Amino acid sequence: MNMHQVQAHMLKRERQAFIMKQVNLHNRALSADLGAMLNVSEDTIRRDLNELAEAGELIKVHGGALSKSYHYDYVPSSTYAFSEKTIIAQKAASLIENGMFVMIGGGTTVRELVRALPQNLHATFFTVSLTTALQLCDHPNVEVIFFGGQLVKNSQISVGGEVISRINDISADLCILGTNSIDSEGITDSDLEAVQVKKAMIKACKRTAIVTISEKLGSTQRLRVCELNDIDFLITELSPDSPRFSKYTQRGMIIL
Amino acid sequence: MNMHQVQAHMLKRERQAFIMKQVNLHNRALSADLGAMLNVSEDTIRRDLNELAEAGELIKVHGGALSKSYHYDYVPSSTYAFSEKTIIAQKAASLIENGMFVMIGGGTTVRELVRALPQNLHATFFTVSLTTALQLCDHPNVEVIFFGGQLVKNSQISVGGEVISRINDISADLCILGTNSIDSEGITDSDLEAVQVKKAMIKACKRTAIVTISEKLGSTQRLRVCELNDIDFLITELSPDSPRFSKYTQRGMIIL
DNA sequence: TGTAAACCTGCAAATAAATGCAATTATAAC
DNA sequence: GTTATAATTGCATTTATTTGCAGGTTTACA
Structure with a gap:
């Protein structure tokens, strides 16, 4: 100063x-x-x-x-970065159409996404996240399939070989995942079990969409989930033509 | 990072x-x-x-x-008959010992029970209820296995042949179920899918405990879950020597 | 079951805050 | 202009807060 x-x-x-x-x-x-x-x-x-x-x-x-x-206004709307996540949710919801089979992950961004889904949406959702599953139960016209197994208490998802082989049995249209870290190399995470499940989910779906607030762009963690090439849609609260996406657009990914 | x-x-x-x-x-x-x-x-x-x-x-x-x-945020005061359920929870918790394999159902009474479990309890829980699973995640020393499958939206449990065959693979020490109706004939319910899962759970366990508020004693519904003989413990908020249990004690059931 | 990491408690040093008081300065009345 | 009054400011003293560290204990994990 x-x-x-x-x-x-x-x-x-x-x-x-x-x-x-x-x-x-x-x-x-x-x-x-x-x-x-x-x-x-x-x-x-x-x-x-x-x-x-x-x-x-x-x-x-x-x-x-x-x-x-x-003054960090505690409990902004009980979820951090609430308005950003609402924007993301709107965009992501546009990817989901009636009749689709969708695999979906966990986390607060995904939660907002599920909240934003229209009530008249008819689709089938597969998930390993307890909280996402509960949220989906509020939608009258969707089917919810939970891949059961041993639960990881912190993240409240089920993991393990059992879960992964279950996932491999399915072929779905769209995979929607939140993430803790994404950079120009791809997606990384810190929990080995969760990474394995995410990998299986991505593999089991025709297309993959990543939802994340822009704040997480550019951060990395130890374990690799997938390459950028594996991602079809990247959804943040930013406008698609933001310069922050320069490193990402070259890869043929669609930014929403 | x-x-x-x-x-x-x-x-x-x-x-x-x-x-x-x-x-x-x-x-x-x-x-x-x-x-x-x-x-x-x-x-x-x-x-x-x-x-x-x-x-x-x-x-x-x-x-x-x-x-x-x-985290699943919990609002205790919003639970119906909260104080009764707390008493029940205390009694039921005494049945669970370290190292046990426990199958456990859903419902608000069970939720209070899970809350009442000591933090140092080491045990393995199996469940088909999303909310029970979430609640169990708050206990550091328990393992939680969720039987995945298709979810029933208003009861937030998973059902189906897949789930039942999973349950049949397990042999557990104790089955703890809430119920909507119990009378001198046994337990009844109204949801066919849920009944089938409950039956499987009871069959898979050495002993069965039913937790319920006394208000539900004497009521019946269309679908039979089990006979009184299949029940080992009946737990309500009443004292075990209450006259309301006269019809039940003859069956060799232990009232707590 | 052993070990390393994380935890808690009390303590001491450093820093910041509150308080009373004196000196100074501003304001207003004459 | 002078003077009485009130407000402001700095300083010394006391009090409170914050922080790191030493130690002994608990916890997690292999």
Whole structure:
């Protein structure tokens, strides 16, 4: 932070305006920095911060202050990045047509997708995710097939050779998976069992769609799920012509 | 995971917001990773995680934290006859011992039972109920096997010949079922598919326990699940010496 | 069952905050 | 202009918070 000093003498009101400007500009400010910049004691800064906080202009925390907009608004809609996921869900839902056989994974993005499915959709869904299965049960006109097996407690999906051989018995039209990490090489994950199941699901379907919020673009993990070539559709909340997709479009993948 | 470091000096609140972001983004985060990313000791991370968990923002687990959105959120007060079911749950839990193989059904009474199970219970559970399976996932020391198949949407259980033949492959110690109706003849139900699954479960287990609120004693429905003789334990919220059990005790059933 | 990792507790150092007080400065009344 | 009053500010002291570390314990996993 460039800590140039500001003015010889400042009125209290001016000083507080300066503080607000700093806080709104950087989303944060430290008492010590402000004191140095304004050439007043930290006590004065603290008193200012208390007043501003009292007036609801900012959020005072130990050591400084945070912008009010910064304040991570806990429980935005109980799901993180809710609006992004809703956009994704709308796009992904357009891929699913009546009569289709769809294999579908788990995760919060997929959950929003399932919520966004039209009530009159007639289709058959296959899944290993307990939460996705439950969500699908709310749709009157779909059939839900759950691949049973041993459950992984953290992710609430079933895994194991049994599950995989079950999946291999099916040939479906579309595979929809969320992911934790995707980059220009492909998709990666960190849970071996889950990776094996995902691989089987992709193999069992004619086409594969990946749904993810753009924040996850460019991150990687240890275990490879598939190459970019294996993916037919990539769906994020961004517009398809966003420059962030430059590395992906060359591969013949369709960005939605 | 790409572990770039973040900022020189972070305010506590900022750090916690960062943690929440990571957790929500990847559905989980390891204390060690977070410590490295934020350049603070793991102790600090742990303290943050404890605070956030206390505030209900995430779920703390050994080694890190999980996103809350992944978890089936449970609202106890919305369960009908909640206090009765809690009593039942306590009694039924006493039947389950370490190392047991238990087949367990669905319904709200069973849900309370699962909640009442001690966290240190080591056992293997088999179920066809999505909600029971999810609930069991909260218990760190149990194995959960889900019998997959076609799902019945309003009861959220899987049914079908596939499921039944799976059940027949197992031999378990105890079968725990809720029921809609029980009278001096035995247990009855109204859903044919569900009845077939229940029959298979009872047959696959050495002993059978029925959990139900006393309100359901004396009612009947069209389809027979089993005779009274097939039941080893009957568990309600009433005291075992209640006169309402006079018709049942003659059959050698144990009332809890 | 053994071992390494993760955990918790208490403690100490560092930092930040609150408080009282004195000095200074601004404001207003005369 | 002078003076009384109020507000502001800095400093010293006390208090609270945060953080890392040492230790002993628990937990997970092979």
